[in-house]
Each structure stands twice: as C-alpha cells, then as structure tokens.
Amino acid sequence: MLQSMRDNLKGTAAIIVAAFFGFIMVIGGIDFFSGASGGSADEVAEVNGVKISNLDLQRAIQNRRNMIMNQYGENVPQDLLSDEKLRGPVLQQLISSSVMRQAAKDSGMVMSAAEVDREIVQIPGFQVNEKFDPQMYRDALRRMGYSPASFREVMERDLVLQQYADGVTESAFTTRADAEQLVAISMEERDFDYAVLPVADLLEQVSVSDDEVETYYGEHQGDFQRPEQVAIEYIELKPELFASNIDVSEQDVRAQYEQEVANFAASERRHAAHILIEGDDEAKVAEVQQKLDAGEDFAELAKTYSDDVVSSEEGGDVGFTGGDVFPEAFENALASLEVGQVSGPVTTDAGTHFIKLLEVKGDEPPAFEERKMAITAQLQNAEAEREFVGALSRLADLAYNAETLAGPAEELGVPVESTPLFSREGGPGVAANDKVVAAAFAPEVMLDGNTSNVLDLSNDHSVVLRVTEHKPAGVYPLEEVREQIVDSIKRDKASAQLAERADSLQEQLQAGADFAELAESEGLTLETSDKTRRGGFGQRGEIIEQAFEMPAPASGSAVKTFATSGGDRVVLALRDARPGELSRQSPEQRRALMQQLASASGSAELAAVQEYLSSRADVEIAETDSQ
Structure with missing residues (x-):
C-alpha cells in the first residue's frame, strides 16, 4: 500500500501519508499488503497455513528498494538494490508481519468502523489547512487504485496490527532502580x-x-598505500543545458495562451456537497426533502442524516469535480444546478443523494500578462526537453570509439567536463555517483580505453565518460x-x-x-x-x-x-x-527518563514477542533457483 501511495501521492502529501504508517512498518517489517493479493499458486512461504505469494514478496522488495533510493538519492550503492541482497531480509519481515497479524486475530482484536474513519480523516496527507479534504481523499484513492471500501479494509487490518503491538509496548515499564543506575553512570x-x-x-x-x-x-x-585511481572526462546531458539557449517568441507565447483560454471552459470545476441516504429508506428521504423544502441548513442536515461518514462532519462537502469524479447521475444533476441550489433526490449505486452546488471555479481565465512568464518557461522547457532527447539519441553513436569527447561535445553543443583522480570510493561531483564509479573502473573503460555506455543517472540526467588517467594501486612515492x-x-x-x-x-x-x-x-x-x-x-x-x-x-x-x-x-x-543522582534531576527530567526507559523496554519486549511467535510458527519457505 505504501508503495502505491509513493507512486501516486506526489510531494509533501506523499511523505506525510507514508509517515503515518511508519510505526506499522517497524512492527510489521514494511508489509502492508501481505495476503491482499489473493491466493497465488506461486507462493514463496507459508506461515501457519497462510500463504505469502511471490507477488507479495516482489511488492515488498520494491517497497524496500524505494525506501533505500529515497535515503541515498542518485548515489545509492547498487549492491543494496539487488533482489539477491533484499530477498532474504524482506521475506523474513513478511513472515514476522504475518505471524503478528495472526496473533492479533487470535486475540480477538478488532477495529470499529468509526475508529477507522477517525484515523482516515486525521491523516495529514488527506488534509488541507489541517482539515480533512474529501476531494483530496477521493483523488488520492483513485490515483492509488483504491475504492473507499478497499482502502478502509486495508486501514482496518493495519490498525489492528498496530493495536496488538501497542498492547505489548505500552504495557512495558521500568523501575526507579533502573533509572538510578543509568543516571549514576550517564550523569556522573x-x-x-x-x-x-x-x-x-x-x-x-x-x-x-x-x-x-x-x-x-x-x-x-x-x-602510505594508494588505492587504484582514475580521472575521467565526461559529457553530461540535462534539459537545463539547452534551455538557456532557447528563444521563445511572443507570438508563440500568445498562441499557447489562446490555447489555454480555449481549453479553460472544459476545465471548469464544480464544488459539491451531498447528503447520502443508503439503501431504500424512503421515509428518511422524504424527511430530508421536507426539511430542505422548509429551508433548513444543508450542512446541518448532512451532519444529522448523511450516511457518508467521511463527508458528513464537513457538512456534506465532497470537494471539486471536473465532471468525472462522481457517478454519471450525480455529475448530471450537479451540472444542472446554480451555485447554492440543491437538487432533488438523485439515485446511484451508493444510495440516494441530495446534491448542493457550493461554487464553480475556472470560469474566468487569467490575463495574458499573468501567464506570460510561466508559458515562456513552459515552452522553453518543452523545447529543451526535445533537444535533450535528440542529443541523448545521438550521444552513444558520437561517443563510440572517440579518441576524446571533445568532438562529440562540440557536435552536441555542450561542454566536456573532467574530474581529478578518484578511487573506487568515489570522488567529487559526478564521481560521487555509484554508476559513474562502476563504469569508470570497468576493465573495458579503464584498461582498454573505450568510452562507456550512456549512463542514465536519472530520468533527465545522462552521462558518457572516458578514463583520461589511471594509477594502479600501490605505495605513494616517497x-x-x-x-x-x-x-x-x-x-x-x-x-x-x-x-x-x-x-x-x-x-x-x-x-x-x-x-x-x-x-x-x-x-x-x-x-x-x-x-x-x-x-x-x-x-x-x-x-x-x-x-x-x-x-x-x-x-x-x-x-x-x-x-x-x-x-x-x-x-x-x-x-x-x-555518580549522577536521579533525585537531583527535575520532575520533568525524571518523567522523560522513565518514559524513555519504558519505551526502550517496550521495544525490546515487542522484539521478544515477535521472536517467540516466529519460533512457534509453522513456517515453510519454498525452494527457489537462487537458494
């Protein structure tokens, strides 16, 4: 689940939503989806009769790989990302997670629907200005491929697991003697x-x-041992290298602006609220209609009558739509309303809706001067991207068998860069990148004098290199x-x-x-x-x-x-x-120390519980070609 969030929730929201699940990642070994993929014949392990499929394992490996890449960025050591390196530890974490979930289930732990809803609306990634935003919530679930029901199911399972772990960690305690012993040494x-x-x-x-x-x-x-070292020359391609040389005419800017204006009406967004009555409760529908006809406040009626738990606390607010968020009948009814107007009963698969149009955005396009700079940059970047792609497609052919990179660089209109000597530990600038180091020390490049293949350091950053100097390992001269x-x-x-x-x-x-x-x-x-x-x-x-x-x-x-x-x-x-004395610490310091010791004790006890449950579990790991 976390990986699909990372793929679809961009920016700060993604980080915040991911952070919400951090505790479960620790206790459950990064797994949020084990068992969610259904029965797969291609299983890698079985824990007390519960299967862990290869799909579960591959998704967990990819999740761990992304966590490592987020930590190291472009300079991630490649050996940390291989399936061979990750498979064993990740599989053990999935097994531990499965054992813990089974223990929670056997303990009779459940999570109420109301509690799940409360947790959902408190996730910062679904909030705007510290308030739950239904539109952000629905858009995020749609991008992640979840329905509200399936997302709630995953949340419920993971919250039960957290509840079980909390039962262990929060029952831990420490004694005053433990604290006194620690203070005697640490505060001596x-x-x-x-x-x-x-x-x-x-x-x-x-x-x-x-x-x-x-x-x-x-x-x-x-x-005085000197490691093996190389110095390189390289051509580096990035879109921004081309952007500064691109001129955009005002005519092109104005044409793009006119296109934006022409498309503007199609991007009109309507802000909706609704009261949902699930099932066929005709009496409740009639009661709500009567109160609406009497002029009672729509938001208050939503809080009282709506069966949509998430939106009801927000007065029925379900956010904005461009005409494709809600069911067709809902969208058609919303499109026919004026701002402030409330529809009659509208039936969809979810139940009966009373829909209110709160506002319409996008009905006035911005002025040309407001958009001029942004459009200019947009056109420059688009052209730079095209030039980057074109240069990238030519780079390998131009650099192949080149005695130096000066010719290819001149042909592409980019500079040749160089580095001082560096070892296999890396060096300054581009030499800090693990891919660059591996290519520079490859025998065909370092010893045979060949140009490297084009190295894709990221989606918009590529490098080709040659070794200009090679110093074998040895002793530094006196x-x-x-x-x-x-x-x-x-x-x-x-x-x-x-x-x-x-x-x-x-x-x-x-x-x-x-x-x-x-x-x-x-x-x-x-x-x-x-x-x-x-x-x-x-x-x-x-x-x-x-x-x-x-x-x-x-x-x-x-x-x-x-x-x-x-x-x-x-x-x-x-x-x-x-020796340090606990009695000399302030009451706040003593409380903080006792809490820290209890937390450390709780973590140790949780690890012991995991180890105990795993030792008693019937675990069968399937044989693979790599084992």
Missing part, C-alpha cells in the same frame, strides 16, 4: 585539573635527517609523502621530549606539590574543570575521556600523563568523582 560528574604541554613549541627545534625519513618510509609502507613523514617524525621526537617533562611533573604532584604553583613555575596554563560530564570534541574530548577512564581517587588526587592525537602531552590530576 568529575572534578579535575590539567595542563597541556604543547608539541608545537618544540617542532622548530627538532631536526630530521634523510636517513630517518627513508627508514620511516620503509617501516610504515602500510600507512617524494609525495615526504612532508607528511617529516612532520610525523618531528612530532614523535618532540612528544618524547615532552614525555620526560610530563613524567617529572607527575612525580612532583604525587609527592604533594601544588599543581597551580608547579604550572606557574613551568610556564604552563592550569585548566580547572569542575562538574564535568562525559563527552566533548577535539582535544577537550580526549582529555575528558582520559579523566573518566581513571579510577576515582580514594583520597587526594590521582595523577596521570598521556599524549593527545596531535602529539601534545597532558598532565591531569583527578580530584573527585561523583
């Missing part, structure tokens, strides 16, 4: 002082010989890393000198020297850090990490020295360590 505070002996002050005083550099280089070959080696040796030598000084300071502190006086005599800055908690970045983070690795001092101070990643030396004196 430490008091310490430290002084940094900077390595930079000694670097200029340290000399490094050529022999030392060569020895270091020989002993650390593993640090001259390329000499500067790096010299700096590393200097830091090692300077840090070793600092270590002797730091050890001396440590001995003096352990003998009872005052840290502040000692730092001042050594020309160091003493830093004091009280009530410090875990975490931090850079050198400060390294120092805090070292402070929390030390045993808490029984009395006095505990002293240690260590080197930072940059080569500086640190002398640190830990004065005190205090």
Whole structure:
C-alpha cells in the first residue's frame, strides 16, 4: 500500500501519508499488503497455513528498494538494490508481519468502523489547512487504485496490527532502580585539573635527517598505500543545458495562451456537497426533502442524516469535480444546478443523494500578462526537453570509439567536463555517483580505453565518460609523502621530549606539590574543570575521556600523563568523582527518563514477542533457483 501511495501521492502529501504508517512498518517489517493479493499458486512461504505469494514478496522488495533510493538519492550503492541482497531480509519481515497479524486475530482484536474513519480523516496527507479534504481523499484513492471500501479494509487490518503491538509496548515499564543506575553512570560528574604541554613549541627545534625519513618510509609502507585511481572526462546531458539557449517568441507565447483560454471552459470545476441516504429508506428521504423544502441548513442536515461518514462532519462537502469524479447521475444533476441550489433526490449505486452546488471555479481565465512568464518557461522547457532527447539519441553513436569527447561535445553543443583522480570510493561531483564509479573502473573503460555506455543517472540526467588517467594501486612515492613523514617524525621526537617533562611533573604532584604553583613555575596554563560530564570534541574530548577512564581517587588526587592525537602531552590530576543522582534531576527530567526507559523496554519486549511467535510458527519457505 505504501508503495502505491509513493507512486501516486506526489510531494509533501506523499511523505506525510507514508509517515503515518511508519510505526506499522517497524512492527510489521514494511508489509502492508501481505495476503491482499489473493491466493497465488506461486507462493514463496507459508506461515501457519497462510500463504505469502511471490507477488507479495516482489511488492515488498520494491517497497524496500524505494525506501533505500529515497535515503541515498542518485548515489545509492547498487549492491543494496539487488533482489539477491533484499530477498532474504524482506521475506523474513513478511513472515514476522504475518505471524503478528495472526496473533492479533487470535486475540480477538478488532477495529470499529468509526475508529477507522477517525484515523482516515486525521491523516495529514488527506488534509488541507489541517482539515480533512474529501476531494483530496477521493483523488488520492483513485490515483492509488483504491475504492473507499478497499482502502478502509486495508486501514482496518493495519490498525489492528498496530493495536496488538501497542498492547505489548505500552504495557512495558521500568523501575526507579533502573533509572538510578543509568543516571549514576550517564550523569556522573568529575572534578579535575590539567595542563597541556604543547608539541608545537618544540617542532622548530627538532631536526630530521634523510636517513630517518627513508627508514620511516620503509617501516610504515602500510600507512602510505594508494588505492587504484582514475580521472575521467565526461559529457553530461540535462534539459537545463539547452534551455538557456532557447528563444521563445511572443507570438508563440500568445498562441499557447489562446490555447489555454480555449481549453479553460472544459476545465471548469464544480464544488459539491451531498447528503447520502443508503439503501431504500424512503421515509428518511422524504424527511430530508421536507426539511430542505422548509429551508433548513444543508450542512446541518448532512451532519444529522448523511450516511457518508467521511463527508458528513464537513457538512456534506465532497470537494471539486471536473465532471468525472462522481457517478454519471450525480455529475448530471450537479451540472444542472446554480451555485447554492440543491437538487432533488438523485439515485446511484451508493444510495440516494441530495446534491448542493457550493461554487464553480475556472470560469474566468487569467490575463495574458499573468501567464506570460510561466508559458515562456513552459515552452522553453518543452523545447529543451526535445533537444535533450535528440542529443541523448545521438550521444552513444558520437561517443563510440572517440579518441576524446571533445568532438562529440562540440557536435552536441555542450561542454566536456573532467574530474581529478578518484578511487573506487568515489570522488567529487559526478564521481560521487555509484554508476559513474562502476563504469569508470570497468576493465573495458579503464584498461582498454573505450568510452562507456550512456549512463542514465536519472530520468533527465545522462552521462558518457572516458578514463583520461589511471594509477594502479600501490605505495605513494616517497617524494609525495615526504612532508607528511617529516612532520610525523618531528612530532614523535618532540612528544618524547615532552614525555620526560610530563613524567617529572607527575612525580612532583604525587609527592604533594601544588599543581597551580608547579604550572606557574613551568610556564604552563592550569585548566580547572569542575562538574564535568562525559563527552566533548577535539582535544577537550580526549582529555575528558582520559579523566573518566581513571579510577576515582580514594583520597587526594590521582595523577596521570598521556599524549593527545596531535602529539601534545597532558598532565591531569583527578580530584573527585561523583555518580549522577536521579533525585537531583527535575520532575520533568525524571518523567522523560522513565518514559524513555519504558519505551526502550517496550521495544525490546515487542522484539521478544515477535521472536517467540516466529519460533512457534509453522513456517515453510519454498525452494527457489537462487537458494
């Protein structure tokens, strides 16, 4: 269900509607439609006698593939998208989903029609200005291929599954002792002082010989491994490359505008409301007709009498139609009304309707000046799209066996782009795309010097490339890393000198020297850090990490020295360590912590329930050629 929503609900609405089902995706393993496809002889698994068809599996795989593509965009690693990679995990998720649904059914869980309707009208993707919009709802279902009844059926099944999961997760709890233990560790505070002996002050005083550099280089070959690299030139085709060179005459713009005006009347949309009386309840029909004849408010009558649960709360509002949304009899009656007028009883398969025309839109076309810029851009984009398609059809032939891409680029009127060297991990710009990397490192392109096939990076973005430089994997030449080696040796030598000084300071502190006086005599800055908690970045983070690795001092101070990643030396004196106390947290913090722990416990218990149900289920997985 979610995949068809993604295909048909565009833009923000699609994201919001998909997000509504996020919880069920977690508990049910992304499956919304297992069992909805009917009995298929081509089954891939059977769970307690309930079949999972190959169609179920393929739809779930495609759904997972789209989720991955949404996460990575054009740079999605291709190996993540293969059926071979996805089949196993997705099938296990379908099995887990089936087991959970069966458990919910066995528990007697049901969802009332009223509750399903309440959930539907609260889905943000069906709302406009935070209010349920019947027209958006009906249009969305039509695009997804659902009738209101079939959509409600799917919603009911998934909500029951969510109800079952909620019964597990929301019954979880945590104890105060658990919270106190967590706070004692996570909110522990430490008091310490430290002084940094900077390595930079000694670097200029340290000399490094050529022999030392060569020895270091020989002993650390593993640090200077160069991956295989290529540089490429490429032609990139996008419609926007052609749009800027396209001129559109005002005559063409005006002709397009006149066409819009001519078609405008056909796009007239009518805003309708109705009161639906299901079945053959002639007495109810007569009662509504009588109240309408007496001038009673249509919206209030809809709330009282209409059997259309979704629209009744909106005064019967069912949104706009261009003449093709509602049954023919309904549309014919609506077309005959004036704004504000109410029809007599109209019969369709759904029942008897009283129809009111609320408004008509589209009866006045916009002025030419209002549409001029938009039409100009529209014509430019259309022509650019045609030029893009034409260039794309010629690109492969022009680039085939070309010594360089300069000629094909000139023929097509586009530039030749290039990249610096990059590895199989990718590089900047277009080299970040997984398809480009795979093509560049293909032997026929990288080693044989051939031009790649045309790579379709998206519907309107294509690339063809050639390798212009290839560097095999190996060790970087000494001259390329000499500067790096010299700096590393200097830091090692300077840090070793600092270590002797730091050890001396440590001995003096352990003998009872005052840290502040000692730092001042050594020309160091003493830093004091009280009530410090875990975490931090850079050198400060390294120092805090070292402070929390030390045993808490029984009395006095505990002293240690260590080197930072940059080569500086640190002398640190830990004065005190205090475990965190739950009682020191505010009531809001305590409540939030207990809720977080209970939520984590609930998630763990739900996973345990899933594992238990799956272990007891009779699961048969069909053999396939790939297994």
